[in-house]
Amino acid sequence: MCERYQLRFTHTFLRQVLSLPATTQQQIERRTRELQENPHSDGSHKQRLERYPDVYRLKVNKYRVFYRIRDCGVDLLAVEHRKDAYRQEQLPESADYIVVLEDPDSEELATRLTTGDGAEQTNAPATSTEGTADGVSEHASTESRPLARPISPELLQRLRIESVHWPALLECATEDGFLRVLGTIPERQAQRLLDAVCGQPLDPLLDESTYVVGEGETLEGLIAGRGRLRLDLDPQQLQVLEQIRSQSGPFIVTGGPGTGKTVVALYAAGVLLERLRADGVREPRLLYVTYTRTLASTAHRILRELLETRDWLSVSVVTLDQEVQRLWGAGQPGFIEQGTLRQLIRRARHEAFTRLLSPDPREDQRLAQSLRGPTDLYLIDEIEEVIVGRGLRSLDEYLAADRTGRRLPLNETQRRAIWRVYEHLSDLLLQEDVLLSSQRRLHALDLVVADPAVERYDAVIADEVQDFDLVGLRLLAALCRDRRFLVLVGDSGQSLYQRTFRWKLVEQELGDVVRLRLTTGHRCPPEIVQAARAYLAYVPGSEADGDLVEAHRKRAGKAGPLRILVEEWGARIPLPHDQMTTVPAWSFPLIEALREQRESLRVPASRCAVLAPTNEFAADVSSVLHLHGESNELVTHGRAVTSANSVKVLTWHNAKGLEFDLVVVLLPDWEPPPVSWSQVPAEEVRESVEAWRRVPYVAMSRATRSLVVVCPAAGTSPLLDGFSDELWESRRWSAGPAVSGRVDLPF
Secondary structure, three states, X not given: OOOOOEEEEEHHHHHHHHOOOHHHHHHHHHHHHHOOOOOOOOOOOEEEOOOOOOEXXXXXXXXXXXXXXXXXXXXXXXEEEHHHHHHHHHOOOOOOOOEOOOOOOHHHHHHHHHHOOOOOOOOOOOOOOOOOOOOOOOOOOOOOOEOOOOXXXXXXXXXXXXXXXXXXXHOOOEHHHHHHHHOOOOHHHHHHHHHHHOOOEHHHHOOOOEEEOOOOOOHHHHHOOOOOOXXXXXXXXXXXXXXXXXXXXXXXXXXXXXXXXXXXXXXXXXXXXXXXXXXXXXXXXXXXXXXXXXXXXXXXXXXXXXXOHHHHOOEEEEEHHHHHHHHHOOOOOEEOOHHHHHHHHHHHHHHOOOOOOOOOHHHHHHHHHHOOOOOHHHHHHHHHHHHHOOOOOOHHHHHOOOXXXXXXXXXXXXXXXXXXXXXXXXXXXXXXXXXXXXXXXHHHHHHHHHOOOOOOEOEEEEOOHHHOOHHHHHHHHHHEOOHHHEEEEEOXXXXXXXXXXXXXXXXXXXXXXXXXXXXXEOOOOHHHHHHHHHHHHOOHHHXXXXXXXXXXXXXXXXXXXXXEEXXXXXXXXXXXXXXXXXXXXXXXXXXXXXXXXXXHHOOOHHHEEEEEOOHHHXXXXXXXXXXXXXXXXXXXXXXXXXXXXXXXXXXXHHHOOOOEEEEEEEOOOOOOOOOOOOOOOHHHHHHHHHHHHHHHHXXXXXXXXXXXXXXXXXXXXXXXXXXXXOOOEEEEEOOOHHHHOOOOOOO
């Protein structure tokens, strides 16, 4: 027993309370407040559910509030009418979950359809009776399943649904019709409707994030939009924030995927601003930096919701390159396109060793011959990551540099040759009036160091720093007036762009640092974490020195992620509704899995994402989804993820830092460069494979509830291996014999 229990709530609970009349809301508010004194069973109004050791049901007149007792707190999970709540007691024993709002049973469903109890009989297809005992399809698809709760104008008004959507919603009586209309409604409104009309299973609610009801705050006020939703942070996250509040930095915060690093970074903004004001800084300025514009846009939105007005007005949220552009101003050399860079590196490799009037032609020839192995791509990475990214100013510094993370060993002769290529490439870039991104950061650093008048910040927070080069981190440190207020957040195990990133190098740059570590996973179910980690570990070098998730907030015992093996992957198949239009075979299992999982999870389309390896594949996915009638949003590099209620399509890289209830990873038989190229050193190929396998791993770890991987049944890509049958559920998909006959065999 605790002296007083902290009230917490899920989003689902708040949305369901919103759907109730005002008088009922007030009654629930009053009764749930009483739980703070003693939430335990009294044998009457408060009773524990038999299948759960810590979940209870509270009677509030005609309604029942489900709650959980945890860590001297009460998590308000859901609220339902007593008719639906008591129905849980009559469900057969299930190893998985109890449903808060149960679907109508077969007999009731058939009766309601027959009597026309709100069902759309005119449009609903006939239900097959084959294979069932009671004459009703056990599939009980959404096409014929009546809504568990009728939609009324009063309900729509309470849920604050925009009136423009009312006519279509009021015509809905089956789940199929409702789900079709739902795709036209903004995300948050759609989720409120789903919870109110279809309900949510109780089991997933136990894993849902909870928010704190502060002293003096009321549910009524939160529902009315007064007050801020404050996430219920775990003890480890609170401890990290307390150390940032009470100690002097610089701070390094690390943790595996889903441990809440970004959450801590966002909350640290308020903590640092509070400290600065306490130190006498009347108008503090804080720089919040992240890697992509997509992440920066998301962070800006969350900080607007999290911070008070005077605080968020003090924060600038940018990417590192945006801050570099601010320092440079207009009229400076621009970014070089990748195609142009490849042309220039080829010129540099040739011209650097064929100089007119060379003082030593034989030495030039010897240096040129030493670089016959590495590809142009490898040299570009070497120059950007090791030479410019480390801020190496001389050949001697490069000869002594630690290249850990680069598989292909380079002897002294090769390093001298690469330095020669780098110098010549720099001349060519100046002639074109362009620079490498890393060079722009280096020049910005020189500018800040040389000019004390450059505008600086009182505090700097950098998220996803595992993909910043050392020059970028030096720049951020130089922009921070006092390194006691510098916070760096990241996970070296999720580095997608910097193969040589090591925390050891960062610590050498900053000197004494305070290392803070998060180890509890909040995002992924344990089954997804284990399966994704095993995939990464299949090629040992793919596992960087990142932190492991040691404990999970979400409970184990759920089904593992799903892998769909597609035969006849690239065969063209006509669309069922348009025989003249053909789409690739892989699109059929992808759309089936997307819709099946979304219906099972009961989430809006905007909480689902399809992740593809490259921009070209992502564009193909977006196109075929449209042809299948699935609205989607192609989120290209630099674009923000909007609140539009449609499936999000992103590349694996662009999804970093984001999360979705359902993630479908498209994993084609695609070989990252230079795997399929000829005459490439084996170590260079291995380095590429190790780095690229980390990318789908990070993509898989974006899933908060369900993960599906769609891949060919057979292929040669090194990305296709590493799926353990013990950790993945597998399903095969075939287009049928007609298509199989048109597909060639590898023998």
